[in-house]
Amino acid sequence: xxxxxxxxxxxxxxxxxxxxxxxxxxxxxxxxxxxxxxxxxxxxxxxxxxxxxxxxxxxxxxxxxxxxxxxxxxxxxxxxxxxxxxxxxxxxxxxxxxxxxxxxxxxxxxxxxxxxxxxxxxxxxxxxxxxxxxxxxxxxxxxxxxxxxxxxxxxxxx
Numbered sequence: 320x321x322x323x324x325x326x327x328x329x330x331x332x333x334x335x336x337x338x339x340x341x342x343x344x345x346x347x348x349x350x351x352x353x354x355x356x357x358x359x360x361x362x363x364x365x366x367x368x369x370x371x372x373x374x375x376x377x378x379x380x381x382x383x384x385x386x387x388x389x390x391x392x393x394x395x396x397x398x399x400x401x402x403x404x405x406x407x408x409x410x411x412x413x414x415x416x417x418x419x420x421x422x423x424x425x426x427x428x429x430x431x432x433x434x435x436x437x438x439x440x441x442x443x444x445x446x447x448x449x450x451x452x453x454x455x456x457x458x459x460x461x462x463x464x465x466x467x468x469x470x471x472x473x474x475x476x477x
Contacts, residue, residue, distance in 0.1 A: 320363045323371050324402060326449035326461045334389050337458035345370045345462070350381040353468055357384055357414040365404055365463070375467050384463040386416035392454055400459035401448035407437035414463055415443065420450075 329341025342348035359365065375381055390398040399420045406412035413431060415423050423443075432439050449459045 320360060320465070322359065322363055322365045323368045323373060323464045324365060324404075324461065325368050325371050325464070326400070326402075327459075328398070328449050328451040329458045329460070330451070330453050330455040331458075332455060334391075334456050334458065337389065337456040338387070338460070341458045341460045345460075346374075347371055347381070347383075347462065347464070349377045350375055350379050352383050352385070352462075353380050355382050355384050355465060357416065359404065359406055359410070359412040359414065361409045361411040363406070363410045363412075365406065371462075371464050373464055373466065380468040382465040382468050384414045384416065384465075386418060386461045388418035388459045390452055390457045392456065394452070397450040397452040398457040398459040399448065399450040400461045402461040402463060403443040404463075405432075405439050405441070405443040407435075407439055409437060411435075411437050412439070416461075417448075418459075 325345040327341045327344040329337045331337040331340050386400040386402050388398045388400045401417040402414050404414045451457050
């Protein structure tokens with residue numbers, strides 16, 4: 320399984336339009352995103368891409384891990400979203416979502432990894448992040464796209 324990770328920044332006159340603009344930037348705005356927790360299955364390949372290369376039927380349910388943050392025109396900070404991840408030799412692992420410039424502490428990493436059956440030989444080194452601030456609403460998104468979830472609707476010809 321290939322999980323595509325993409326970072327994007329959208330802007331608009333409201334939070335909702337900024338979110339939609341950010342998704343449109345990476346070609347994910349025509350799907351129903353189903354948010355997963357942060358587990359990476361065995362034999363997975365995580366690849367950072369500029370724009371999501373997977374393509375689905377409009378309206379498809381698509382599984383993702385999301386890191387999302389917003390800023391408003393009145394904020395004196397940027398919207399910031401980040402995903403980092405670590406994988407064991409089998410390819411299984413985890414994502415960590417961060418927003419607003421938060422860093423994951425060593426204690427948090429120790430706790431997360433102690434809850435896993437697999438062993439990790441290093442700390443997360445792979446990171447995708449995006450930030451921005453304009454005179455409009457801003458939405459920073461980093462998403463890991465797993466794939467389509469099979470539903471009755473996905474089989475529809477519409």
